[in-house]
Amino acid sequence: MPTIDDVAVKAQVSTATVSRALNGKSSVDPELAERVRRAAAELGYQPNGPARNLRRKTTATLSLIVPDVTHPFYASISRGFEDTARAAGYSVVLCNTDDDPDKERRYLEVARQECFAGVVMCPAPTATQIDDLTGPTTPVVTLDGACETHDRVLVDSRAAVERAAVHLISQGYQRLACVIEPACHTDTGRLAGFHRAHRAAGRADDGQVVVCRADGGPSDPYVMLTALLSDPAPPDALLVARHELAEGALRAIAERGLRLGADIGVVVFDDAPWLSLLRPAVSVVSRPAYAIGTTAARQVLARLTAKSNGVEDTALQADLIVRGSSIRVP
Amino acid sequence: MPTIDDVAVKAQVSTATVSRALNGKSSVDPELAERVRRAAAELGYQPNGPARNLRRKTTATLSLIVPDVTHPFYASISRGFEDTARAAGYSVVLCNTDDDPDKERRYLEVARQECFAGVVMCPAPTATQIDDLTGPTTPVVTLDGACETHDRVLVDSRAAVERAAVHLISQGYQRLACVIEPACHTDTGRLAGFHRAHRAAGRADDGQVVVCRADGGPSDPYVMLTALLSDPAPPDALLVARHELAEGALRAIAERGLRLGADIGVVVFDDAPWLSLLRPAVSVVSRPAYAIGTTAARQVLARLTAKSNGVEDTALQADLIVRGSSIRVP
DNA sequence: CTGTTAGCGCTTTCAA
């Protein structure tokens, strides 16, 4: 492995000049620069990352902390994030928390120890003292989080839920149920949209609220939905406002032999290719996952150069995509 | 940020002792060790990663290079990989290549510059000179690759395809088609299993082979499958031996109004929760994606400690899961 | 078992 010294000797300049020429920071005599580049190429010189990182006190690495990359929503976010981070010359370290505050803490600790340039995270429901773990220097942006102290990228899912509920009501469905996880603060926002739609329609604000937990525990979504649908007066429309619950809900509906649209109106979070393979196809609230990733990446990167003051939020819109499952055919 | 020197001063020992006590490498007097730990805790000392990495000439980072993490198959692999890497104290850098040899090259270059401890990759179809980019010291394990020069983790999908074809034949389907991407070497193995099943059944070895490209280009799977199904003598069973093609194939079938199982027998790669939501549910060849990830991680990690000689392969089995789509009901 | 010391390879003042 040739070092910068080898290059310096070969190009007959000082190491400082090599560094400058190769990084293009300060101006270097074109002729010298060329000599340096040639020497580097001939030696097959590659800068040593750790040495550079030590000296610069930072790295070209970003940490992306999500609950679980096997969820398509987070997979798309990571993809968007990696694409734009990489385009800017940054590597991304992937971290799956399973919403476990301990794992989250450890990931943040690693980010600090390794001097990562920034971190983007979906905070676990339990609040963590982020700054204690990263230092106030490291930019942190949160995704869909309750965090008041850091930049956020968020989706206006409240508005999207409202539109979905309005749509369901306009289709003539009578008893809507909203399936969420109330411990999660974003879900309370969605619930607000749900209620607002009822009020706007002049309906009693009594839309049923189904509380599910997504951990497969005692209140497994499939089990709870099955129970709900067995009710003497079951809902005739479901707004599944949580992507983790969509599949279990559809499974419960399928196993009871209910026909989407005709027997029960359904809208779920989020879109996926297979949802349009079901017959009828499933209506969705689609959040722009990839764009969330790219936006978050741009936001941390921006903090790296321009230290603006105050917290900055970016809100993205979700789309309501109406397909057969929420069209009421007699 | 306190450094190791601060700790040394506070604990009234040398920096070497601090390093030893905190890393547990060499034995240290228990009393001193305790003093060091306390001093470190009181100061909130965190070791500086880049400095350590520079000194050790390696990092606790692994690179995972896959085509696209938004494919559930690769998402599960990454998850398994991250889980076991993290448990061993390693971070993982995620890299999406889109099977682009250039991106692959760049990722390998970063791995070398940053002194990553190892890399696990799904090599792009085009062969890359891996060692030139990583140095012969860095362990590399390939996934599902043609690579003869490095450790491999692979799935015996040939056997699985054979079983699937046998199953389809035993159900009485007459004209099987195997949908693959022939430029990919693993697919030729699968094709061999397909042909073997025909021979074993005493059938003419003339199973149709459908050639698809997964890039959405002129031979988009959906388009090709639609064409195939419009044939005057179309196949009555499809073995979609490539996960990227499964959704397009099912879409083509659905849009032609064919009934799974009854009109056309179908088995696809790989399993996903939604495949059992379709009616009838879809039969699959299921590869153990998560286990592939964990196995690959263990393999690189093993290379890090014990430099065995020669290339080592680990083969995992795929399961045939029969559901309604390959049951021939009249 | 402990301390002293020499760097790892790079960037960046500081002078020239």
Add this chain to the structure above:
DNA sequence: TTGAAAGCGCTAACAG
């Protein structure tokens, strides 16, 4: 514009 030189913080010989 260039070079000399001082470290970044840590680990690993090497001596004691």
